[in-house]
Amino acid sequence: MGERISDAEHAVMEVLWRRSPLTAIEVSEALADERDWSLQTVKTLLARLVSKDVIAHEADGRRYLYRPLVERESYVTHESRRLVDRLFGGQISPLVAHLAETQQLSDKDIAEIEALLKALKP
Secondary structure, eight states, X not given: OOSOOOHHHHHHHHHHHHSOSBOHHHHHHHHTTTOOOOHHHHHHHHHHHHHTTSEEEEEETTEEEEEESSOHHHHHHHHHHHHHHHHHTTOHXXXXXXXXXXXXXXXXXXXXXXXXXXXXXX
């Protein structure tokens, strides 16, 4: 993935990952409950995402239909790796240790991590 997408652009991507193709109006309506954005703001965000090659648009009469070019799983993997590389020198254990030290892991989180680690062991 090339250019990083902003938090606002990410909100638009989440809508398109859930359902696509969509028009700008449909994206705007899907975001209406969580964001107080005008249709023009949504169109600007869609244009930015097109220029970053993470979504495509195709003409449908007088409107455009937008769809993602990047799968959500691929994006999450890329951003997770970027976070770990940037903040923890590429090491996962310091991230988990940080979360544990700052008491951001619930008992449920710990149980799930333990189950994941157990499943990874041969």
